[in-house]
Amino acid sequence: MRKGISVAILTAGILAGVCQLPAMATGGEVVSMRRLTEQEYRNSIGDIFGKDIVVQGVFEPGKRIGGLIEASAAILSVTPVGFDSYSKMADSIAMQATSEKARDRLISCKPGSASQPDDACAAQTFNHYGRMLFRRPLTSDELQSRVKLAASMTTASGSFYAGLRYGLASLLQSSNFLFRVEVAVASGSNDYTLDAYSRAARLSYLFWNTTPDPELLKAAQTNQLASPAGLSAQIDRLMASPRLDNGMRAFFSDMLQLDNFDNVSKDSLLYPKWSVQLAAAAREETLRTTIALALHENGDMRELMTTPKTYINRNLAAIYGVPFDFDADWVPLTFTPQQGRSGIITQISMLSMFSHPGRSSPTERGVALMDIFLCEPTPTPPNNVDFSAVNDTNGPLRTVRERLMAHATNPACASCHTHSDPIGLSLEGFDTIGRPRSTENGKLIDVSATIQGKSFVGAQGLGRFLHDNPKYPACVARKLYSYAKGVDSEDVVAREFKADTKAFGDSGYRIRNLLKAVTESEEFFRAVPPVGTAKSTRLASQ
Amino acid sequence: MKLDRRFLLRGTCQGALAVLGLPFLDCFLDNKGQALAATGKRIPTRFNTFFYGLGLTKSLWVPKATGLNYETTEQLKPLEAFKQKMNVFSGSRVMIDDNPNFQHWSGVGASTTGISPSKNGQFDSKTIDQTIADVISRGARFKSIAAACAGDPKQSYSSLGGPNNLPAEVSPLSLYTRLFGPGFQDPSRTDWKPNPEIMLQQSVLSVVAVDRKRVTQRLGVSDQARLDQSFTVRARRSLGLSPVHA
Numbered sequence: 002m003r004k005g006i007s008v009a010i011l012t013a014g015i016l017a018g019v020c021q022l023p024a025m026a027t028g029g030e031v032v033s034m035r036r037l038t039e040q041e042y043r044n045s046i047g048d049i050f051g052k053d054i055v056v057q058g059v060f061e062p063g064k065r066i067g068g069l070i071e072a073s074a075a076i077l078s079v080t081p082v083g084f085d086s087y088s089k090m091a092d093s094i095a096m097q098a099t100s101e102k103a104r105d106r107l108i109s110c111k112p113g114s115a116s117q118p119d120d121a122c123a124a125q126t127f128n129h130y131g132r133m134l135f136r137r138p139l140t141s142d143e144l145q146s147r148v149k150l151a152a153s154m155t156t157a158s159g160s161f162y163a164g165l166r167y168g169l170a171s172l173l174q175s176s177n178f179l180f181r182v183e184v185a186v187a188s189g190s191n192d193y194t195l196d197a198y199s200r201a202a203r204l205s206y207l208f209w210n211t212t213p214d215p216e217l218l219k220a221a222q223t224n225q226l227a228s229p230a231g232l233s234a235q236i237d238r239l240m241a242s243p244r245l246d247n248g249m250r251a252f253f254s255d256m257l258q259l260d261n262f263d264n265v266s267k268d269s270l271l272y273p274k275w276s277v278q279l280a281a282a283a284r285e286e287t288l289r290t291t292i293a294l295a296l297h298e299n300g301d302m303r304e305l306m307t308t309p310k311t312y313i314n315r316n317l318a319a320i321y322g323v324p325f326d327f328d329a330d331w332v333p334l335t336f337t338p339q340q341g342r343s344g345i346i347t348q349i350s351m352l353s354m355f356s357h358p359g360r361s362s363p364t365e366r367g368v369a370l371m372d373i374f375l376c377e378p379t380p381t382p383p384n385n386v387d388f389s390a391v392n393d394t395n396g397p398l399r400t401v402r403e404r405l406m407a408h409a410t411n412p413a414c415a416s417c418h419t420h421s422d423p424i425g426l427s428l429e430g431f432d433t434i435g436r437p438r439s440t441e442n443g444k445l446i447d448v449s450a451t452i453q454g455k456s457f458v459g460a461q462g463l464g465r466f467l468h469d470n471p472k473y474p475a476c477v478a479r480k481l482y483s484y485a486k487g488v489d490s491e492d493v494v495a496r497e498f499k500a501d502t503k504a505f506g507d508s509g510y511r512i513r514n515l516l517k518a519v520t521e522s523e524e525f526f527r528a529v530p531p532v533g534t535a536k537s538t539r540l541a542s543q
Numbered sequence: 544m545k546l547d548r549r550f551l552l553r554g555t556c557q558g559a560l561a562v563l564g565l566p567f568l569d570c571f572l573d574n575k576g577q578a579l580a581a582t583g584k585r586i587p588t589r590f591n592t593f594f595y596g597l598g599l600t601k602s603l604w605v606p607k608a609t610g611l612n613y614e615t616t617e618q619l620k621p622l623e624a625f626k627q628k629m630n631v632f633s634g635s636r637v638m639i640d641d642n643p644n645f646q647h648w649s650g651v652g653a654s655t656t657g658i659s660p661s662k663n664g665q666f667d668s669k670t671i672d673q674t675i676a677d678v679i680s681r682g683a684r685f686k687s688i689a690a691a692c693a694g695d696p697k698q699s700y701s702s703l704g705g706p707n708n709l710p711a712e713v714s715p716l717s718l719y720t721r722l723f724g725p726g727f728q729d730p731s732r733t734d735w736k737p738n739p740e741i742m743l744q745q746s747v748l749s750v751v752a753v754d755r756k757r758v759t760q761r762l763g764v765s766d767q768a769r770l771d772q773s774f775t776v777r778a779r780r781s782l783g784l785s786p787v788h789a
Contacts, residue, residue, distance in 0.1 A: 031761040034769065059717065061710055062697045064664075073706065078769035081686065082709050088744065142757070146750045154743065167743065171750040176758050184761075264695050381646060381663065530763070 029196055032528040033183040034176075035074040035487045038063060040251060042179075044211035046094060049133045050107060054097050058090040059083075063260075067490035068372055068480060070255050075487045079179060091173030092166075099166040112161040118152035119161055127151075127168055135177040136213055137198035137221075147171060181206065185528035195526040197221040200232075204520060207485045208239040210251040229521070236520050240513060246292055249512070253291045256480045257345070257373060259284045261354045268359040272434050274319055275353075282316045283349040283435075289331065290345055295512040302477060302510040306344040306374075306467040309336040320349055320436055341430055341437060343464030346370065349435035356433035360394065363401055363425025370424050374467055376476035376490065379421050382414070399442040402426055423450035427463040474510050478502040481512075482519050497524045587683075590675045592655075594700050605633045655700055666702040673703055690718055705768070 037045065039060035046056050061083035063070035079087060098107050108126055112119035127147045131139035139147075147168040155164030172178060181202050185193040195203065201221040205213040213221070217235060225231030239245065254260065262284045267275035289312040294300040313334045318325035323334065336342040345351055355369040356362050371377045398404045405422055427450040432438050439446060448459040457466050467473050475495075482498040483490035501518040508514035519525055599618060606613035613631075615623050622629060637653040645652075645663045652660030655670040669677075672687060680686040691698040691711035699711040712718040759767050 029761075031758065031763075031766065034758075034762070034766050059696070059710065059712075061707070062695075064697070064706060076706050076769075078705070078707050080703065080707050080709050082689070088748075092744070092747075140757075143754065146753060150746060150750050154746070157743075167747050171747045171754075174747070175751050175754040177754055182758060264693070381643075 029184040029186050030193065030528075030530040031182055032185040032193065032195075032530055033075050033487060034180040035071075035183065036061070036077055036079065036180050037178075038070070038074060038251075041206055041210060044209075044247065045134075048211050048214070049130065050094065050098050051103075054094055054103075056090060056094065058093075059086045061086075065258065067483060067488075067492065068256070068258075068376070068378070069484050069490060070260065071484045071487055072489045079176075084174075087179055088170075088174050091170045094173055095166045095169035098169060099162045104162060108162075108165065115161050116155075116159050117161065118155040118164060120148050120152060122161075123148050123151045123165060123168060126165060127172065130169060131172050132218065133212060134172050135175070136181070136202045136218070143177075183528070185530065193528040193530055194523075195528055197224055197226045200226045200526055203485070203526070204235065204239060206248075207252075207520070208236075208248040208516075209242070209244040210247045211244075233521060236517060240516060245296060249292060249296060250288055252481065252484050253288060253295075254284075255484060256477075257287060257291070257351075258354070258369070259287060259350065262350070265354055266358055267353070267434055271359055275434050276316070279316045279320070279349070279434075280353075282314050283353065285331075286312055286314075286317055287345050287348050287350040290348070299511055299513060302505075302512055302515075303468045303474060304344065306346060306473070307461075307464040308344045309338070309342060310334070311336070311342075311348065317349060320434060322437070338461075341460055343461045346374075346464060346467070347428070347431060347435070347460045352428065352431045352435035353433060359433065361401070361429060361431070361433045363405065363422050363429060364418065365425070366428050367421030367423070367425030370467075371421050374476055375470065375472045376479050377420075377472070378491070379417055382417070394442070399444045400446055401429065401441065402447055423452045424463060426450050427457065428460050430459055474505055475502050477512075478505050478515055478519075481515060482525075485519055485525065498522075588679045590672060590679060592670075592672045592700065594651075601633075606631055651700065656704070665706055666704055666708070668704040670700060670702050670704075672701050673709075685722075688712070688718070688721070 042060065043056050046054055061077065061079060064073040064077060066072040066076070097103060108122075109129070110122040110125050112122045124144060127144055128139060131144065131147070135143075150171060151164035151168040153164075154167045155161050158164070176182070181199075183199040183203065184196045185199070186196050188194040198218075198221045201213040201217045204226075205211060205217055216238070220226050220231065220235050226235060262280050265280055269275065290308070290310065291305060293310075293312070294305055294308060295302060311334050312331050313321060313323070313325070314331050315325045321334075321336075321340075325332075341347070351370075352361070352366070355365040357365070368379045371379060393404070396404075398407060405418060405426075427448050429441070429446045430437060430439065430448050450457055450463070452466065455466060457463060478498050478501050479490050479493060479495075482501060483493050498519065501515060501522060504518035505511075505515040603616055604618040606616055606619070608614065611627075615626060619631070635654065637650055637659055639649055639653070639659040642649070642659045642661045643663075645660065648663050649659055652658070652666055655672075656666050656668045657671075658667045660667050676687045687701060687709065689699045689701045689709050689711040691713055694713050696710040696713050697708065699708040701709045701711075703709070712721060
C-alpha cells in the first residue's frame with residue numbers, strides 16, 4: 002500500500018512539473034491581491050457549496066490601516082501558520098462536498114465507475130467549482146493539472162470521489178481563491194482599468210460581501226460589465242437585493258471599528274453587568290441602528306449622529322435603564338430627550354470600546370471619534386510623557402477634566418489634547434460601559450466643550466456638531482471609496498471621490514446614492530500597475 | 544521545572560506563556576528522556592521567547608551585581624533554581640536611527656529583530672525566533688508555535704518581517720488540537736510510520752504551487768514577496784515526516 006502511494010505522489014509531482022510552463026494570460030496585469038476576510042471566505046463557501054458545509058479553522062487576523070481593516074487585505078500575506086489552517090479547511094470542505102451525503106446535490110455528473118478515474122466528470126466538476134472559486138474560468142493548464150491529480154489519486158485510492166476531493170482541495174487552497182486577484186487591462190494610452198471578472202468580484206464583495214453569483218459571472222463573461230449601461234443594470238440589481246445588508250454590515254463593522262469588541266474587557270468588580278453577551282449585543286445594536294437608517298429607511302446618514310432611535314435586547318436594557326417586557330429578542334426603542342443619548346456615538350458600543358477597563362477615557366473616545374467620523378487621525382504621543390497627573394484618580398483632582406487640564410499644560414501634549422479632548426469630555430456623562438452619570442468622585446461633571454470655535458454641551462451637543470460638520474459625510478465617502486477599492490484612506494486624494502461626495506450630499510446623504518456614485522464612477526475601476534511588472538517597467542522607461 | 548501537557552494548557556490559560564517554542568518535551572517520552580536516548584537520537588534543540596508587558600520594576604528585577612554570584616532579586620526569586628543556567632540582560636539601549644520613536648513598540652521591535660522599526664506595530668525583518676528556527680527547526684512538524692493569553696491572535700511577537708505577524712493561538716483547546724490532535728504521532732514509538740495523509744496532501748500542494756507560480760509571474764515585486772512568504776510552508780511540509788519531532 003505504501004509503495005502505491007509513493008508512486009502516486011511521484012506521478013502527480015511530474016505532472017505538476019509539466020504544467021509549470023509559463024501560462025501568461027495575454028493582456029492584463031495583476032494590480033492587486035486582496036486576501037479574503039474571514040466573513041468573505043465563509044460567505045463564499047456558503048454560496049458555492051451550501052450553508053450546511055461546516056467551515057472550521059483559524060483565519061489570519063487583519064490589521065487596521067487608514068481606519069479600515071479592508072485596506073490591509075491588499076498588503077497582508079498568508080503566513081505559513083495561516084496557510085496550514087487554510088490547507089486543513091480546504092481539505093475539510095472538499096471532503097464534505099464529495100461525501101456520500103452531499104455528492105448527489107453538489108456533483109452534477111456520475112463517474113463511469115466509482116473506483117476508476119473519469120476525466121470527463123472530473124473536468125466538469127472542476128470547471129464548475131473552479132469558476133465559482135477563482136471568480137473566473139480556469140485556464141486549461143489549471144484545469145488539466147486538477148484532472149490529472151484526481152486521476153492519479155483515484156488510481157492510488159480506488160475511489161473516484163477521493164480523487165475529486167483532492168482536486169477540489171487544491172482549488173480551495175490556491176492563491177487564486179484565498180486572494181481576490183484583481184487584473185487590469187490597458188484602457189487608453191497610460192490608463193489601466195479592471196477586467197470584467199475583477200469588476201464582478203469587486204462589486205460582489207462590496208455589495209454582498211460574497212463571491213459573484215452566476216448572473217454576475219455571466220455579465221462578466223458576456224462583457225456586459227464593460228459598458229456603462231450594463232454595469233449600471235448589475236449595480237441596480239445588486240443594490241435591490243436584501244443581501245445588500247450583508248455588504249453594508251461588513252463595511253460599517255469595519256468603519257466603526259466594531260471588531261475592537263473582540264478584545265474589550267471591563268473590570269468585573271466595578272462593572273459586574275459587563276459580559277461577553279453584553280458586548281456582542283452592543284455591537285449588534287450599532288449595526289442594526291446603522292443598517293436600518295442607511296438601507297431600510299433610506300435615511301440621511303448625518304442622523305446617525307443624532308437619532309434617538311435604536312434597537313435593544315434584554316442585556317442592553319439593563320445598562321440603558323429601561324424596562325424590557327417583550328417576547329422578541331430585539332425591539333426598537335426611542336430614547337427621550339431627557340435620557341441624553343444622541344445617535345450611535347452614545348451607544349454602549351462606542352462608549353465602551355474606547356474607554357479603559359475601569360474608567361472612561363475622554364482622550365480615547367475623542368481620538369477614536371475624530372478618526373472614525375472626521376477622518377482626522379491623531380499622531381502617537383511623544384515618548385517622554387509624564388502621565389502621573391492623568392492617572393492619579395485618588396488625588397486632589399477629582400474629575401478627569403481637571404486631570405487632563407493639568408496634564409495638558411505641557412505644550413507638546415496640549416496641541417493634540419485640545420484637538421481630541423473636547424469631544425471626549427462632552428461624553429463624560431456616560432461611564433466606561435455606557436451608563437449615564439452626573440458626578441465623578443462626588444463632583445459634578447462638566448460636559449461643555451469648544452471645538453474649532455464652536456461651543457456645545459454634552460453628547461447631544463456633540464451629535465449636532467458632528468451632524469452639521471461637512472467633514473463627517475466627506476469622511477463617510479472617503480472610507481466607503483477606500484473600502485471598496487481596498488486602499489489606505491489616508492493615501493486617497495480627495496479628487497478621486499469628489500463627485501461621489503457631491504452626489505451623496507445632493508441626495509440628502511443617502512448611502513445608496515453614494516454607493517451608486519462610487520461604483521459607477523470611472524475612478525472605481527481605475528488601476529495603477531504595481532512596480533516591477535512588465536508593463537510598469539515599460540511605462541517608466543518611456 | 545516540571546512540564547507536562549497539563550502545564551502547557553494551564554500556562555496559556557493563566558497567561559504564563561506568551562510565546563512558546565516547539566513542544567519537544569521530554570515528559571512525552573519519560574522523565575529523563577531515556578526513552579529517546581534508547582532510540583539513539585539526539586534531543587533536538589528548542590528555542591523559546593517569552594514576552595509580557597509591564598509588571599517588572601527595575602529595582603526589583605535587575606540584579607545589583609554582575610557575574611555568577613549575584614543576589615537574586617525579589618522578582619527573579621521564582622527562577623532561583625535555574626540561576627546557574629540563566630543570564631539576565633538589562634540596560635539595553637535602542638538606537639532608533641532616523642525612525643520615529645514609537646511608544647511601546649520601538650524597543651520590542653529593535654530587541655527582537657536588531658532593526659529599529661520604521662512603522663508602528665510592524666517588524667522590519669525576521670524576529671530572532673524565526674531566524675533561529677530556520678536553523679534548528681528543519682524537518683520539524685511545526686517550525687514554530689506562538690501562543691498569546693490576551694485573546695487576540697494579532698498579539699504575536701513572531702514574524703517573518705513585513706506587515707504580517709505569525710498569528711498566535713489564543714485558546715488552549717486550539718493549541719492542544721494543533722499539537723496533539725489529528726496527525727500527532729508519539730515520537731518515542733519505535734514503529735513510527737510516515738502519515739500517508741500528509742503525503743497525499745503533498746501532491747495537492749504541488750498543484751497549488753504551480754498556481755502560485757503562474758500568479759507570481761504577473762505580479763509586482765512586493766506582491767511576489769507576499770506570496771513567497773506564505774508558500775515557504777510547502778518546503779517545510781515536504782520535510783515534515785521526521786519521527787523525532789513532535
